Amino acid sequence: AQRVTQPEKLLSVFKGAPVELKCNYSYSGSPELFWYVQYSRQRLQLLLRHISRESIKGFTADLNKGETSFHLKKPFAQEEDSAMYYCALSGVDSSYKLIFGSGTRLLVRP
Amino acid sequence: DAGITQSPRHKVTETGTPVTLRCHQTENHRYMYWYRQDPGHGLRLIHYSYGVKDTDKGEVSDGYSVSRSKTEDFLLTLESATSSQTSVYFCAISGGQHYGYTFGSGTRLTVV
Numbered sequence: 184a185q186r187v188t189q190p191e192k193l194l195s196v197f198k199g200a201p202v203e204l205k206c207n208y209s210y211s212g213s214p215e216l217f218w219y220v221q222y223s224r225q226r227l228q229l230l231l232r233h234i235s236r237e238s239i240k241g242f243t244a245d246l247n248k249g250e251t252s253f254h255l256k257k258p259f260a261q262e263e264d265s266a267m268y269y270c271a272l273s274g275v276d277s278s279y280k281l282i283f284g285s286g287t288r289l290l291v292r293p
Numbered sequence: 294d295a296g297i298t299q300s301p302r303h304k305v306t307e308t309g310t311p312v313t314l315r316c317h318q319t320e321n322h323r324y325m326y327w328y329r330q331d332p333g334h335g336l337r338l339i340h341y342s343y344g345v346k347d348t349d350k351g352e353v354s355d356g357y358s359v360s361r362s363k364t365e366d367f368l369l370t371l372e373s374a375t376s377s378q379t380s381v382y383f384c385a386i387s388g389g390q391h392y393g394y395t396f397g398s399g400t401r402l403t404v405v
Contacts (some may be wrong), residue, residue: 192333206337227396228385229337234391254315269335278343279324279387280351281394285335 185210187272189284196260196293204255204269204287204291206244215273217281219243222266230268231255240264260291296320299397306404312371315398317385318364324387325340325367326394327351329361336383340366358377374404 186209196202208214211249218230230239232248234252253270267288271281297318304313317326323344328351329338338351340359348359356378358370371378381401385394 189335213376215391216387218397219393226398227394229395232391233391267307273393278341278349279389280338280341281385282338283328283336287321 186280187270187282187284189268189270189287191287192285193288193290195234195290195292198262199259202255202257202260202264202289203290204268204270204289205268206255206284208251208253208270208272210251210272213245216244216246217271217273218242218255219269219271219283220266221269221286227269229247260289262291264291265289265291297384297386297395297397299382299400301400302398303401304403306374306402308375309373310323312374312402314369314402315383316369316397317366318367318386320386320388320395322363322386322388323364325361326385327357327367327369328383328385329353330383330399331377339369339382347379356363365388371402374402376404378402379404 188207216233219227220230233264242257269286270284300315317402326341327339336395337353342348381399383399384397
């Protein structure tokens with residue numbers, strides 16, 4: 184079955200420290216992977232798509248098919264990065280539906 | 294303007310009453326989705342639509358029905374609300390597999 188696992192419910196770091204939010208997936212086909220961010224009581228916003236290999240707000244994520252991972256990284260965390268982060272998997276069928284992980288709350292302390 | 298709006302933003306209702314949430318898009322996207330967001334569960338798919346009058350169930354569809362009579366509108370109905378349906382409901386639209394979703398602002402529903 185297709186599944187997305189985010190093992191950390193909460194990640195707390197100090198401002199300026201590196202950040203890595205973990206995401207592992209299980210899917211036998213060719214996955215499309217995304218990271219979404221949700222700031223306090225706001226709508227979810229697309230942060231990254233693995234297919235575009237872009238860097239947004241200093242965040243990057245690399246798809247590792249061998250380890251079935253798509254970890255989100257940032258070298259120097261900022262307080263405004265505090266938010267809920269969701270990893271999501273698509274491509275499982277023609278409906279384009281996304282399967283989400285349970286989310287990781289990132290708290291960046293001053 | 295994100296091209297997708299949800300109404301109402303907040304609603305409190307009593308157990309056993311029917312409730313309808315509305316999602317409206319201006320992007321002319323074929324695919325629309327309803328998710329619920331609960332702590333520890335992330336987002337779980339309730340129902341989705343792949344065209345006018347074409348809908349299908351997601352992983353947590355029990356107790357919910359949907360309708361899509363126009364491309365721009367996707368309605369979610371709780372036929373008889375229960376306390377377990379207290380949640381934040383998000384609608385989303387998709388422009389295709391590579392693009393991911395655009396989400397609405399959410400509806401916070403409380404069933405008392």
